[in-house]
Amino acid sequence: VTLNGSQFYTYSICNVEEREQDNWLRTTFIQRHPLASRVFVELKFIVRDCNSFDGASLICKETFNLYTSESDADVGTTFRKSQFKKVATIAPDEITGKNEMHINTETRVVDGLSRKGFYLAFQDIGACIALLSVRVFYKTCPGTVQNLATFPETVAGAENQPLTEVSGVCVDNAASEELPRIYCTEEGKWAVQVGQCQCKPGYEEVKDTCQECRPGSFKAEASSDACEPCPANTDTLEHGAVLCACKDGFFRAPTDPSTGPCSGPPSAPRDLSAVPQPSVGRLILSWTPPEDTGGRNDITYSVECQRCDGVVCHPCGERVRYEPASMKLTEARVSVSELEAHLNYTFIVEAHSGVSQLAGEAQRPPSRSNVTIFLHYTGERGFNTGCLDHMSCSASQDDNLDKTTYTVLTLDKNSAQIKDLAPGTAYLFRVQALGSDDNSEGSRMEEHFETLTEGTEQNPCTNGCFYLFIPFFFVFRKRNSHTRQGPEDTYFSTPEQLKPLKTYVDPHTYEDPNVAVLKFATEIHPSHITKQKVIGAGEFGEVYRGILKAPGRKEVAVAIKTLKPGYTEKQRQDFLSEASIMGQFSHQNIIRLEGVVTKFKHAMIVTEYMENGALDRYLRDHDGEISSFQLVGMLRGIAAGMKYLSDMSYVHRDLAARNILVNNNMECKVSDFGLSRVLEDDPEGTYTTSGGKIPIRWTAPEAIAYRKFTSASDVWSFGIVMWEVMAFGERPYWDMSNHEVMKAINEAFRLPAPMDCPSAVYQLMLQCWLQDRAKRPRFGDIVSLLDKLLRSPESLKTIADFDPRVSIRLPSTSGSDGSPFRSVSEWLESIKMSQYSENFTCAGIVTMEQVLQMKTEDIKNIGVRLPGHLKRIAYSILGLKDQTSTLSVFAV
Template sequence: MLLDMRASGDELGWLTWTLNGSQFYTYSICNVEEREQDNWLRTTFIQRHPLASRVFVELKFIVRDCNSFDGASLVCKETFNLYTSESDADVGTTFRKSQFKKVATIAPDEITGKNEMHINTETRVVDGLSRKGFYLAFQDIGACIALLSVRVFYKTCPGTVQNLATFPETVAGGENQPLTKVSGVCVDNAASEESPRIYCTEEGKWAVQVGQCQCKPGYEEVKDACQECRPGSFKAEASSDACEPCPANTDTLEHGAVLCPCKDGFFRAPTDPTTGPCSGPPSAPRDLSAVRQPSVGRLILSWTPPEDTGGRNDITYSVECQRCDGIVCQPCGERVRYEPGSTKLTEARVSVSELEAHLNYTFIVQAHSGVSQLASEAQRPASRSNVTIFLHYTGEHPPQITTMRLVGRTSTSLALSWDVSPRPRAQLHVRYKLTYHKKVSIFCFSHQECPEIKLCLMYHFGFVSVYVCFACCLNNRSTGSILSIHNYITRKRNSHTRQGPEDTYFSTPEQLKPLKTYVDPHTYEDPNVAVLKFATEIHPSHITKQKVIGAGEFGEVYRGILKAPGRKEVAVAIKTLKPGYTEKQRQDFLSEASIMGQFSHQNIIRLEGVVTKFKHAMIVTEYMENGALDRYLRDHDGEISSFQLVGMLRGIAAGMKYLSDMSYVHRDLAARNILVNNNMECKVSDFGLSRVLEDDPEGTYTTSGGKIPIRWTAPEAIAYRKFTSASDVWSFGIVMWEVMAFGERPYWDMSNHEVMKAINEAFRLPAPMDCPSAVYQLMLQCWLQDRAKRPRFGDIVSLLDKLLRSPESLKTIADFDPRVSIRLPSTSGSDGSPFRSVSEWLESIKMSQYSENFTCAGIVTMEQVLQMKTEDIKNIGVRLPGHLKRIAYSILGLKDQTSTLSVFAV
């Protein structure tokens, strides 16, 4: 607050006045019967904050109705003027009107009559201040006014602690700098990978923060501070998480613990996370038993898992074998075979073969886990079990295979026979198993390779297993055949296979049309699956950030370059996710990519891909050089023809038709969410509020709360929070108005409440200047109260196509009421014109930059202005088409205007 006259109380010397029980200090004047009034009231010197180039002046005042004075209405006024003058020092009582610059004409919303009293409050902005201080002055030109309060203030973003970062109080910027970047400092015992920063908006509110601070290891967040973890808890990494209780079999008595050490007798395996529980070695396997199977010549060992696993689930087993001949025992060695093996067994069972007769065998089965090697020698025997078995059989020697022959072949098989000597006794079972291995030998014939197969015959005799291997080289000169063996091993594939899902990449364009129905990623149990399904993963090394171009809800937005392998370099927009995000924020951030990835249309923003498998998540889209449509239109006011504007609308409508055909509703269609490229091609973007429609064509989506963009939203969606493609059509009508009005704000500065009330009372936005009648009629169709009667997007595209094919249809201009569309201030003068001066009039229509042009041309009275034609306006130097139209239409409105009091209220 730089100045508060009401708080100053009687220091001003103003008169006291009581209204409705409240006391006011007032300064009043009421010379309504005297002509040519020029009364001034100036403030004291107001010191300016060095960074506050923009201040706000709030006035509370009462204006008497001129009609309440008998015979004074011809000279009475109902407005006064606000002026300002900058200075580097207090000039005392020195006052020169020439040093003051007009800020605004102040008009009341409500005037006071004989029997009623109305206090008005108006706030005006004084921008571009650069000197040490300034004065305000109020000029009365013949009104009956009581000034109750003058407050002068500037807006700041208050000092704050957000996400463990301290940000100082910051003066808000002005129109030329709507976002002020502010660097912050992490609180004690907190750190950030990148310097924390935040943006202060021109309204004195903090925007999105980038570079979130996190409590260091051993600390947790408690009320905007980082406190040490209590004994019995820990935190291993810098994060926004709270300290965790020490896991099983660990403990710590220290404050600020980073890790919890294992208790005695418990360990962490090398592969275990340091933040996980500790575990002990397993107890011994139970109920170890051995079962002979003489018919197949093997022994089956089986057991029950340990009663105590030590708190682990990576239990494996190993089997050791010792054989004893009399009193001498030794390891069994490689003679004994185990199936599936002797170590790293996961099943509590193993088959043992090739054992000899008349020997004692002792088998030791040991349970292992990831910490077994860390356990002490004293602990390890507790993990072992053993069993001893004596094997006996008749002493019959195993048969010997003496010859192997190839006796036949087909294109896919070989027939073999062999001789056995001596023959085993009939009561003993002999079982054979044949295996083969293919390799290439260069020794069959000189300078010619041929396939060689290694044939191994395994046969079982009691508890004994014998392997006999032969090498056989087959070629066209022998009984075998290279071709037959080759066919046997590789087997040719049938070339007439059915088309599988992967063959869709080679289908016709007709087969590659997008899915008819959009899939809501929020229906996935794991949202990450939706991202992987609909978006392409990009390696961050292929992305180069160049410049920050905006601040989104989740982080900064960059312009950059994407250079993927095998593709040419392309410009892209890169949305980033601020550090320190929660998993929900990450899923919400990536859900937009899951939505965009399902769309493929020239008027829908194209998703290039996402970065999800690395620390910093990103969404990469095509780069639209001309940015948001509303700002682009404001920057090119009057420079784009109606035909081009309709062409841009046609592109937006085509994109929306594509979305509605997929049973999809946007919910936030507005010019700010349409992007424009170098070819003036418009593309629908920003799917943050979007949701899927139900299968029913008239299906709706009911929100669970949250903000609704009132000025763009259909009345049924505002009232019942139900959204359909018909509500998107209403929003498209508002976009049409924005486009034809060159980015004008819909409903101007009306409040949301006023907008809703006006719509419910059947008010609709008037036609913008130079808007073709056919285009405005389409807008009105989009704004029909009954949503069933609104056109569909397919109808809209067809109609716009017809208009573009017949440019003559765009020459008929809709009726334009400058009193509503330009919204002149409420003023009244004795000569019948609404303004006292040309500069006052130009300022009201935001064309004050041409004041000097009018003065140099000798046009210094409003009577002269009313005589001007379009050529006269051009001749004084107004060249921009949009500015020319604004001034010309304003003059047209002034000619027809008999009273400008409360024009917009009418």
């Protein structure tokens, strides 16, 4: 055959004018990969239009059949038709006419292979066909490196083995606490990985490898984190450092983490002062914290007391008392009592930190002086002088002083520290009490003092200073004030501010997501949980069926979602956020959260166990076995759960039958809050996403177009769920692409009524699918309407119009090319009832003309018992009969 200038070698046959054709073409023996139990057969072929043959169109065919036969050895040219079983009837998408040629490509699956090899065979029953190529292949999950684990190329499993577990090996310089494994799907794609590898200490992940940390950086533990820069006051010049050493002069305390910064000892305390309290017989020492803390916050202080006689100083002994203590003080203040009169006391305050002992030096106040003069008031008659120095002190007035300096202070306290006095200088001190108006004069006292000359040994104060104590001389200033109402007063006094808070709290608003989890979910000890069987693989890890036996509670079956090892902190937060959401709900039609495991290594989310699993699969498994009344009851439960969420100003965003779970009592519960978001206080508030996938077939048109979601868009999704339920899990919009679905909806197309759907239920679906979201019913209205239907079962007997040509969404009245079906098997395959091919053959129904004569009783008599299957076949035959204009061309 020559096509577009290229030659193709073909196997062809064209006996269209002869009746009872039965021509076979068999392949050579095809060796099977030991693990490939499922193979795909891709055919490229040309089929001639029967109408292009004059006089032969009535007996001409436009299809052929594909067969297979297994064997453990090559049988050579031996051929027996009985050894082959049919795989499929092959029909072209495009037929070749007189003036044009079209190459068709069809792919079929051959499943359940178990022997060493197999043959393919092609049967022609009267068509004009040219077979260009046959490609036989199986699917594999390609060799890959994921999360630092290497997984080999793996043959995809068969349909009855959708997940194949594959073990991996960590790359060099990586390790995993448990054996890394991953699942290969039947479509040749890798699913969720369990047991993530992590780079060892001193290594970080770089493009699926673990590379050494560069100098100046380190990594102390095996993790998915990158190497970190060395902390403050540390460094390393090595590659692959696990820790960074302290620089000279810096240390780590024994309690400091080995990965933390290093620090130095603190500098000296500043501004040490002593204030006596004669009335209670104690002295208050206070100071300012060190200017340089060495980078630490564990600063403590110690106070040492020395009693000096002449030039010799001795420890004060145990008689002196300190409040609260003399060691490990955390505040820059201490009270000292039990001091003796007329003695010179020296107090030394030292600052300490966790590394002071390692540094080998203590920090002391930098300045001292031997001049300490106390003036203390003994009564109303004046001052007495007390000498607390080792040398004599004089209180006499010297009228011949060369220089007199007056220092005047206005104070509202009973003491003052005078600094920067000149040595060898006489000073006059005058103390006067003032009235409340700061002008009236009270009693006044004066005293003269002379500082020491330079070179004299000094003690607590440098360059001369003294403490001036003036007990009971206080200046009180009256301050006017007025009451001002604060914002909090306004809040509690304004009715608008007293409105109740929104019931639902978005956990994403918490600065620390862990707080949200602890607030809304109960912590479970992992010893109370027993895993029994893997029932699925979620986004973050495996899902188990298990048992929860908490103290004081009855043992209950639960579903356990796990978080795969090697997770990042963000993955952990995303994983637990669903629990933070779910834990806020309490309704019989919302999946119940039993609790979480967060305080142990392996995080888990524990929910009630729903025995019948996802609603869509449950309906498909029980097609036709559930009455319309029961289906409406299930819808009523879903609507009640959604009303509860809507009343909490909460939008689900991913309402679909796959996200509804069913228990043993056929009670439906809304689940999967991964895409959910809270609405704002505004009843018309929306949630706008910044990206991500949208489930097109279930999503309202305004949400698709503008990525805005409301409770009204959830109502649209509920309408799709209603259709799924009444159609026993049929896929919405069948095999239409997402683009075709969006185009059809925008052109006002709506899903037709499913088979045997009550008219009232279908009308409610159409109300949910109104283009104007404001006109759609609310969930409260939906619950009320469904309750009304359930109270009046008679209202469910009126069935909506059903068009099998649209509702089955398959060419139920013609072949894939628009021409009538050529065989019973081809027709049954088109309506997904090919399992009954043998029933029809055994009953002698081998032509489409015979099919058209069948009634419901005839269908039952050949062995079709399931109500749903019985109706599907019967309605399809009804659709065939309606196409009277096409029946005249049937010739089988």
